[in-house]
Amino acid sequence: MIRLFHALKKAGILGMNRRNADYIMLFNPRHNYPLVDDKLLTKRLAEEAGIHVPKLYHMIQIERQIRQLPKMLEGINDFVIKPAHGSGGNGIMVITGSRNGSYVRGSGLLTNIDELGHHISNILSGMHSLGGQPDQAMIEQRVIFDPMFDRISYQGVPDIRTVVFRGVPIMAMVRLPTRMSDGKANLHQGAVGAGLDMGSGRTTTAVWKETFVDTHPDTGDPIAGLQIPQWETLLELAARCYSLAELGYLGVDVVLDKYQGPLVLELNARPGLSIQLANRASLLRRLQRVEALDAIPDSAEERARLGQRLFGLDTPPVAQVLAPA
Amino acid sequence: MTNLHLKILALILCALGVAGVWYKVSVIGLPLQPDAETQTWTVEARVSYQAEGGPTQVRLFLPGTQPKFSVLGEDFVSGSFGLARESEGNNRIALWTARRASGEQTLYYRIRLAADRDGDSVLTGPQPPFPSVPDYPEPYGSAAKTVLEEVRRESADIASFTRRLLIRYGATSPDENVQVLREDPDTDLEHVENIIHILAGARIPARPVKVLHLRDRMRRGTLDTFLEVHNGTEWVAFNPRTGQRGYEDDMLVWYRGAGELLQLSGGSGGQVEFSAALTVRQMVSIAEQRAAQRGSLLMDFSLLGLPVQTQNVYRLLLLIPIGALVMVFMRNVIGVSTFGTFMPILIALAFRETQLLWGIFLFTFIVAMGLAIRFYLENLKLLLVPRLAAVLTVVVLLLAAVTILTHKLGLERGLSIALFPMVILAMTIERMSLVWEEHGPSEAIKQGVGSLVVAVIGYLVMFRPQLEHLVFYFPELLLIVLAVTLLMGRYTGYRLTELWRFRHLLREMNKS
Numbered sequence: 001m002i003r004l005f006h007a008l009k010k011a012g013i014l015g016m017n018r019r020n021a022d023y024i025m026l027f028n029p030r031h032n033y034p035l036v037d038d039k040l041l042t043k044r045l046a047e048e049a050g051i052h053v054p055k056l057y058h059m060i061q062i063e064r065q066i067r068q069l070p071k072m073l074e075g076i077n078d079f080v081i082k083p084a085h086g087s088g089g090n091g092i093m094v095i096t097g098s099r100n101g102s103y104v105r106g107s108g109l110l111t112n113i114d115e116l117g118h119h120i121s122n123i124l125s126g127m128h129s130l131g132g133q134p135d136q137a138m139i140e141q142r143v144i145f146d147p148m149f150d151r152i153s154y155q156g157v158p159d160i161r162t163v164v165f166r167g168v169p170i171m172a173m174v175r176l177p178t179r180m181s182d183g184k185a186n187l188h189q190g191a192v193g194a195g196l197d198m199g200s201g202r203t204t205t206a207v208w209k210e211t212f213v214d215t216h217p218d219t220g221d222p223i224a225g226l227q228i229p230q231w232e233t234l235l236e237l238a239a240r241c242y243s244l245a246e247l248g249y250l251g252v253d254v255v256l257d258k259y260q261g262p263l264v265l266e267l268n269a270r271p272g273l274s275i276q277l278a279n280r281a282s283l284l285r286r287l288q289r290v291e292a293l294d295a296i297p298d299s300a301e302e303r304a305r306l307g308q309r310l311f312g313l314d315t316p317p318v319a320q321v322l323a324p325a
Numbered sequence: 326m327t328n329l330h331l332k333i334l335a336l337i338l339c340a341l342g343v344a345g346v347w348y349k350v351s352v353i354g355l356p357l358q359p360d361a362e363t364q365t366w367t368v369e370a371r372v373s374y375q376a377e378g379g380p381t382q383v384r385l386f387l388p389g390t391q392p393k394f395s396v397l398g399e400d401f402v403s404g405s406f407g408l409a410r411e412s413e414g415n416n417r418i419a420l421w422t423a424r425r426a427s428g429e430q431t432l433y434y435r436i437r438l439a440a441d442r443d444g445d446s447v448l449t450g451p452q453p454p455f456p457s458v459p460d461y462p463e464p465y466g467s468a469a470k471t472v473l474e475e476v477r478r479e480s481a482d483i484a485s486f487t488r489r490l491l492i493r494y495g496a497t498s499p500d501e502n503v504q505v506l507r508e509d510p511d512t513d514l515e516h517v518e519n520i521i522h523i524l525a526g527a528r529i530p531a532r533p534v535k536v537l538h539l540r541d542r543m544r545r546g547t548l549d550t551f552l553e554v555h556n557g558t559e560w561v562a563f564n565p566r567t568g569q570r571g572y573e574d575d576m577l578v579w580y581r582g583a584g585e586l587l588q589l590s591g592g593s594g595g596q597v598e599f600s601a602a603l604t605v606r607q608m609v610s611i612a613e614q615r616a617a618q619r620g621s622l623l624m625d626f627s628l629l630g631l632p633v634q635t636q637n638v639y640r641l642l643l644l645i646p647i648g649a650l651v652m653v654f655m656r657n658v659i660g661v662s663t664f665g666t667f668m669p670i671l672i673a674l675a676f677r678e679t680q681l682l683w684g685i686f687l688f689t690f691i692v693a694m695g696l697a698i699r700f701y702l703e704n705l706k707l708l709l710v711p712r713l714a715a716v717l718t719v720v721v722l723l724l725a726a727v728t729i730l731t732h733k734l735g736l737e738r739g740l741s742i743a744l745f746p747m748v749i750l751a752m753t754i755e756r757m758s759l760v761w762e763e764h765g766p767s768e769a770i771k772q773g774v775g776s777l778v779v780a781v782i783g784y785l786v787m788f789r790p791q792l793e794h795l796v797f798y799f800p801e802l803l804l805i806v807l808a809v810t811l812l813m814g815r816y817t818g819y820r821l822t823e824l825w826r827f828r829h830l831l832r833e834m835n836k837s
Contacts (some may be wrong), residue, residue, distance in 0.1 A: 011834045018817035118706040126711030
């Protein structure tokens with residue numbers, strides 16, 4: 001047992017206790033949490049800073065507004081309902097279209113406006129929020145994700161999680177929804193996490209429910225070697241989010257919209273540790289390398305380049321040649 | 326910096342805790358074991374005499390501080406007499422007076438004692454004046470001189486001198502010098518006074534001491550006389566018959582000096598009878614009495630001063646920090662996931678009333694039933710707070726139903742289910758159903774079982790009679806618990822479950 005603990009330490013794997021005590025508590029001032037916990041606030045700040053985010057259609061703050069839901073949704077066929085203070089992807093409902101007065105969920109199931117209303121009501125009463133406080137519901141633009149992920153994701157929106165330490169992107173992964181995760185891009189709900197080479201932006205290794213995989217469990221297509229488009233822009237975007245929230249240890253979730261490119265979906269003040277499994281690499285080593293730097297550049301662009309240079313693989317994975325679907 | 330600060334704080338807390346426990350154990354004598362018992366003596370002196378009808382006064386020596394006992398309490402039965410207590414040198418005196426009394430009078434004095442090996446001793450004291458060498462008549466004088474000379478040659482200091490003298494004096498076949506010295510005394514006191522007289526020849530200060538040899542169920546006991554000599558720094562006691570040094574463990578020192586035990590005026594036929602009885606009592610209650618007798622502030626401001634009902638509440642409350650420590654350990658070192666931070670500890674508290682197996686069964690039953698109802702309520706699309714209230718109502722009804730059913734079946738254990746924290750159960754059911762829907766049944770059951778396991782471990786750790794006793798009588802131990810909790814707050818090592826979580830990664834990384 002003790003030997004295993006030592007082995008974990010030697011491998012430099014970041015554990016939950018260490019992450020909380022040495023990174024989150026030291027680098028993330030508590031008073032900045034609302035900036036990332038309240039997705040509405042994050043969205044406003046991001047818009048002011050010129051960072052692209054999905055468009056907000058409507059905001060529902062009180063129960064009574066639910067009655068106006070049919071009116072609000074007029075002319076909008078695909079959208080996402082989410083709690084402003086949600087955590088871990090809970091309470092997100094994706095509507096991909098409408099058919100004969102019913103709405104089509106991300107999973108393909110039909111649902112009606114009453115169920116949407118009930119879902120929003122649950123959000124308002126704080127069912128999905130941290131600590132169960134009353135919450136607000138956001139109805140926002142559904143991202144039409146880049147078709148490059150079609151072959152290795154099952155419904156839902158794959159997103160790219162980047163851990164940014166003191167403004168330097170240090171590790172990234174792309175989270176691919178599966179049938180099991182019900183279209184949600186959350187690893188503990190059964191999504192696949194695929195590590196990304198920081199230098200090239202190509203997928204490397206992948207993990208699914210704590211086991212290593214090479215192919216997507218639903219589509220069977222190989223995961224490695226996929227090139228994330230606009231990788232450098234994406235890293236710069238992630239680096240810029242640092243100045244947005246002033247959180248030293250930050251998780252940035254980005255989605256790739258087919259038309260708008262990288263959009264920041266949300267920020268996370270307590271990014272998880274599974275990214276280490278996806279990349280098969282130690283977070284602690286990378287954190288310590290950034291800590292050892294004498295100076296960190298002010299410009300987000302330089303920080304993004306720094307991350308690429310420090311943490312890129314010596315031999316980037318071979319690019320997958322995408323056969324036209 | 327933070328770590329150093331924390332370590333110093335933890336060290337201070339531990340030191341305070343240990344110091345408090347040390348004081349209570351070694352000074353007040355609180356036992357570390359829950360059922361520790363000790364022997365206590367109840368000693369009674371009964372004074373009886375014939376009063377002559379006029380004003381009367383009774384003076385009786387009382388035991389003072391003791392070398393082998395600590396005093397738990399004393400009381401007097403004085404009848405129509407007025408009572409005053411005085412002290413005279415090292416001795417205490419009870420003074421009973423009455424304006425008019427006639428006929429048979431009986432007065433009682435009772436003292437309760439607990440054995441105390443290192444009890445107070447008044448043996449140290451200022452150097453008494455050296456007695457002057459008496460003018461011995463012949464042949465007593467030359468015999469005394471010879472014996473003292475010989476004894477001095479055979480001894481190293483005053484104590485060994487006295488011991489040699491006593492042995493020589495008490496020998497069964499004494500030499501002729503000793504025979505001259507021995508005057509066939511009638512009483513103990515005369516015997517001791519003779520020895521004091523001889524010791525004066527060597528200018529050694531000595532005094533008689535009246536002691537009561539305690540025996541269980543003793544009636545009509547009398548005082549024996551012991552000898553104390555001053556060796557320049559302290560009084561050393563000897564058994565004048567055997568030369569044995571020191572008092573025995575069951576000897577109660579009543580008073581020192583040659584005075585009469587009982588002095589009467591306005592009466593005659595005074596008599597004092599001693600009786601003693603041995604009882605076995607809880608060390609805890611003895612320590613309490615002892616502390617009260619000493620006026621110990623720490624004990625006065627302790628939980629023992631509270632009403633019993635409040636004490637019982639604290640017996641439970643003081644265990645909660647221990648449960649919280651278990652919780653910290655299970656979550657941060659083992660890495661078990663549970664519903665709610667401290668919910669398992671509250672469940673563990675309920676287990677105390679229901680007993681473990683019943684507790685587990687009832688908890689599982691209520692949560693399972695509650696979940697079923699919660700899933701039914703889901704169809705009705707209720708708002709959060711009314712839904713919680715509905716689940717709570719159902720939980721209360723379930724509890725009542727189980728109680729009635731088990732009562733009818735004659736299973737009295739089932740009655741204790743009412744002590745389950747209902748609100749916590751309702752919240753648990755709600756949380757569990759949410760996890761069930763969002764993360765699937767396996768995650769919900771995993772967390773549910775995790776909560777139950779932590780509750781069981783918490784129960785097993787918290788409710789040991791030994792631990793209950795320790796935290797109640799030594800609440801300062803919680804400072805040590807606090808110190809450990811604080812240190813755990815800076816534990817940045819891995820959790821046990823992370824070994825499992827990262828097992829593949831570990832293998833992968835060690836390969837390369």
